[in-house]
Amino acid sequence: MKVNTVLFRLFIFGLSLAAGLSLLVAIDFDIERILPLIRETRPIYFILMMSVLPLVGFPIAVFYLFAGSAYVWWHAWAFCTLALAINISISYPIARYLLASPISALLSKYDRSLPELTKRNQFRVTFLVRSIPGVPYFIQNYMLAVLGVDFVPYFVISLSIQSIFAAGMAAVPHLVEETGWLPVAMVAGIMGLLLLLRRIFGAK
Numbered sequence: 001m002k003v004n005t006v007l008f009r010l011f012i013f014g015l016s017l018a019a020g021l022s023l024l025v026a027i028d029f030d031i032e033r034i035l036p037l038i039r040e041t042r043p044i045y046f047i048l049m050m051s052v053l054p055l056v057g058f059p060i061a062v063f064y065l066f067a068g069s070a071y072v073w074w075h076a077w078a079f080c081t082l083a084l085a086i087n088i089s090i091s092y093p094i095a096r097y098l099l100a101s102p103i104s105a106l107l108s109k110y111d112r113s114l115p116e117l118t119k120r121n122q123f124r125v126t127f128l129v130r131s132i133p134g135v136p137y138f139i140q141n142y143m144l145a146v147l148g149v150d151f152v153p154y155f156v157i158s159l160s161i162q163s164i165f166a167a168g169m170a171a172v173p174h175l176v177e178e179t180g181w182l183p184v185a186m187v188a189g190i191m192g193l194l195l196l197l198r199r200i201f202g203a204k
Helices: 003-026 031-038 043-056 060-070 073-108 119-131 137-146 151-170 172-179 181-202
Strands: none
Touching: 043 060, 043 073, 043 137, 060 073, 060 151, 060 172, 073 137, 073 151, 119 137, 119 151, 137 151, 151 172
8 A cells, every 4th residue: 555545544544533632622521511411311221222223323332432421330331231132133133034135136136146154164254243343333243144154153252242342442431530531532542543554554
């Protein structure tokens, strides 16, 4: 990849991060003012929304952060894990029995077909799709089921990895409340930059 392209992507990344932080400063954002409102959300409503809304593409990370703001950390992690289990279980039959056939029919018109995964490759593909950032969560759910991954590896690997992500992201609001935005923003910026560099220099 050309150096100019790398520098341009780094510039856009830095500009986006700076714009976001500037906006928070400009509006005098104070998380302590909204935490009492967030914490009034009943867990059953949160679990219900997190189980259903990602089915239509709602970002899963929003729920992780919301849970961390609304509940103590281990409650947030438990609620997220339960909602993930429900959502993953619902997503599988939707993709396997409603989406797979139309997609296969569409591919057949262009002399293409879905790849057949061996048992061993099912674990590999599921782990890679779930652990590498970039693919939206709801697309991961549907894509793995459409590819024919069996339910057991699909459920176990998906829930395990997403539960770890949930635990980490649910801790962010607690860190913000204790240390302020700057340390968290710095860590997030460094992690984002590393992921961007990996993607840039890892591309062929």
